[in-house]
Amino acid sequence: xxxxxxxxxxxxxxxxxxxxSCAASxxxxxxxxxxxxxxxxxxxxxxxxxxxxxxxxxxYADSVKGRFTIxxxxxYNTVYLQMASLKPEDTAxxxxxxxxxxxxxxxxxxxxxxxxxQGTQVTVSS
Numbered sequence: 825x826x827x828x829x830x831x832x833x834x835x836x837x838x839x840x841x842x843x844x845s846c847a848a849s850x851x852x853x854x855x856x857x858x859x860x861x862x863x864x865x866x867x868x869x870x871x872x873x874x875x876x877x878x879x880x881x882x883x884y885a886d887s888v889k890g891r892f893t894i895x896x897x898x899x900y901n902t903v904y905l906q907m908a909s910l911k912p913e914d915t916a917x918x919x920x921x922x923x924x925x926x927x928x929x930x931x932x933x934x935x936x937x938x939x940x941x942q943g944t945q946v947t948v949s950s
Contacts, residue, residue, distance in 0.1 A: 826850040826939045828920045833944030836910055840948070844905040846920030846941060853877070853896045857923040857930045858903040859937060860894060862916035862946075869919065871932045873905060878927025888914075910948045917943040 832844040846858070859874035873894040874883045882894050893906040903920060921937035923930075931937060 826922065828922060828939055828941035830918065830920045830941045830944040833918060833946045835947045835949065838910060838912055838948055838950050840910050841906070841908045842910065842946060844907070844918055844920075844944060844946070846903040846905075848901050848903070848922065851922065851924065851939070852898070853901050853903050853922075854898040855924070856939075857925065858894075858896060859921045859923070859930075859932070860903075860905045861919045861921060861934060861937075862914075863919065863943075864916045869934050871934075872918070874930050874932055875903065876927065876930040881930065883930060883932060907946070910946075912948045912950045915946060915948050917945050919943045 827849045829847045855877050860872040861869045862872050863869040875894045891909045896903045920941040922939035923937045
């Protein structure tokens with residue numbers, strides 16, 4: 825059974841930084857495409873970032889490009905989302921997700937991911 829557990833969320837002022845962690849069990853992050861999504865009340869869950877298990881290529885939503893960095897630590901079987909220059913519009917519940925498909929394609933939509941964490945709240949005050 826695959827489990828993803830997020831941590832690191834909290835309250836931060838605009839312009840500040842946070843690092844989210846996603847600890848995986850039941851499957852290695854080195855063989856799983858990993859992604860981060862976020863959701864605010866009344867809105868659909870949206871793609872934030874992803875990292876390919878085969879090439880370590882990274883992908884970002886335009887809204888976070890240049891401010892967020894996704895990475896993984898195979899030794900700790902953990903994926904991170906380093907968030908900098910945070911804005912109030914980054915406020916959301918952030919979810920970690922995993923996809924165990926082939927190495928050549930890294931999904932960026934909610935429906936393609938098989939495994940999900942429970943989410944962690946990030947609040948950015950102005």
